[in-house]
Amino acid sequence: MIIESMYPPAPANRSERVHDADAANAALARLSAVRKGYLTDRFISSLLPRAQLQPLRSPLINTGTYVRSEAIDRLVEQWLELSKPEGQPCQIVSLGAGSDTRFWRLMDGPWKEQIGAYFELDFPDVTLKKAMAIRNPRSGLQHYSWSFGARSVRSPNDVRITTSAIILVDLGGQALHSSRYHLLPCDLRNPPGDIFPGLFKEYLSPTLPTLLLFECVLVYMSPEASSILIQWFVDFFSPSTHTPSPGALGCTVYEMFGLEDSFGQVMMNNLRARNVSLPGAKPYPSLESLPSRFLKHGFTSGKALTLRNIRSNYIEPSELERISSLEMLDEVEELNLVLEHYAITWGVKASSSISPWIEWGLRPVKQQLADTV
Numbered sequence: 001m002i003i004e005s006m007y008p009p010a011p012a013n014r015s016e017r018v019h020d021a022d023a024a025n026a027a028l029a030r031l032s033a034v035r036k037g038y039l040t041d042r043f044i045s046s047l048l049p050r051a052q053l054q055p056l057r058s059p060l061i062n063t064g065t066y067v068r069s070e071a072i073d074r075l076v077e078q079w080l081e082l083s084k085p086e087g088q089p090c091q092i093v094s095l096g097a098g099s100d101t102r103f104w105r106l107m108d109g110p111w112k113e114q115i116g117a118y119f120e121l122d123f124p125d126v127t128l129k130k131a132m133a134i135r136n137p138r139s140g141l142q143h144y145s146w147s148f149g150a151r152s153v154r155s156p157n158d159v160r161i162t163t164s165a166i167i168l169v170d171l172g173g174q175a176l177h178s179s180r181y182h183l184l185p186c187d188l189r190n191p192p193g194d195i196f197p198g199l200f201k202e203y204l205s206p207t208l209p210t211l212l213l214f215e216c217v218l219v220y221m222s223p224e225a226s227s228i229l230i231q232w233f234v235d236f237f238s239p240s241t242h243t244p245s246p247g248a249l250g251c252t253v254y255e256m257f258g259l260e261d262s263f264g265q266v267m268m269n270n271l272r273a274r275n276v277s278l279p280g281a282k283p284y285p286s287l288e289s290l291p292s293r294f295l296k297h298g299f300t301s302g303k304a305l306t307l308r309n310i311r312s313n314y315i316e317p318s319e320l321e322r323i324s325s326l327e328m329l330d331e332v333e334e335l336n337l338v339l340e341h342y343a344i345t346w347g348v349k350a351s352s353s354i355s356p357w358i359e360w361g362l363r364p365v366k367q368q369l370a371d372t373v
């Protein structure tokens with residue numbers, strides 16, 4: 001049985017080229033969904049040189065990419081919407097961001113004023129390439145990164161002046177800082193207490209509502225390293241003498257799970273043959289086990305949905321009709337089987353159970369319709 005994976009597994013012994021390949025593969029899947037009309041993203045090709053020459057993904061992969069992208073976009077937009085009445089901008093931290101374009105898509109839309117700071121973290125070889133793409137004047141990405149908000153950046157080691165604002169290029173070109181956008185190189189498996197205070201410097205505020213995005217990254221790490229990482233953010237956003245009222249902390253994870261059934265075993269065997277392991281999937285044999293990732297760190301709430309359930313119940317019927325008309329999808333059973341093994345999990349840690357953040361989460365279409373009547 002050939003099982004299509006919706007994102008590339010990475011060998012345990014990761015090399016620089018592998019990191020690049022992970023980031024590029026995830027972005028190529030997105031580009032394929034964009035080229036076939038599932039998604040709209042006018043920034044993706046700027047991060048993928050010669051991308052138009054790449055082969056398109058199968059209808060199954062395009063559908064999966066669409067469902068996950070829509071669901072995470074909604075969670076992000078809802079987070080930004082909830083922060084509006086609070087009168088506070090949000091911070092978003094994307095860990096293992098790869099070639100993601102979410103920052104630029106948000107800055108190009110109605111939510112831009114709600115973005116106080118946006119951080120992208122990845123291995124240094126990945127951030128170096130992304131920084132080069134962003135700084136390339138032909139990419140058009142600089143405009144969005146720098147020209148919104150004229151707050152100045154601090155202590156320039158290596159400052160470049162653009163026509164619109166100041167860009168701080170740091171750590172030999174692997175880091176970028178602007179008024180709102182920060183690109184930071186790191187290995188997330190290293191102790192966050194050692195690397196994060198220096199990396200985030202004073203750019204990350206403990207008082208603003210903050211959303212962490214983990215899209216296809218924790219599965220590559222040991223469960224222990226993932227826990228330490230999440231706990232660092234929990235501690236940072238906990239009340240202290242310096243921060244009596246910390247911001248709400250939200251977290252979204254998109255990943256495979258439940259790999260102990262026959263589908264999972266076939267997939268794991270295929271991966272093992274390529275010397276690949278997914279240590280982060282082990283503690284999560286079932287959908288019910290996924291929210292424990294947050295709840296064990298004291299999050300107020302946590303919930304997980306499979307992509308299959310999201311496709312069936314959380315996407316408007318008109319959208320489903322539109323995407324099903326784009327390409328012939330013969331293998332509906334296979335699609336369902338694959339989508340059942342990928343989930344989006346979200347959790348929130350708010351200061352009280354009457355906080356508006358408790359409302360945060362995907363809502364089924366039926367409930368959305370009932371709310372509009």
Ligand SMILES: C[S@@+](CC[C@H](N)C(=O)[O-])C[C@H]1O[C@@H](n2cnc3c(N)ncnc32)[C@H](O)[C@@H]1O
Binds near residue numbers: 026187216
């Ligand atoms: C499959 S890609 C996903 C990229 C992006 N989140 C997306 O969904 O398009 C996984 C990303 O996580 C990054 N990554 C994996 N392990 C990491 C680690 N230990 N430290 C930093 N980045 C890591 C990879 O370099 C890669 O860019």
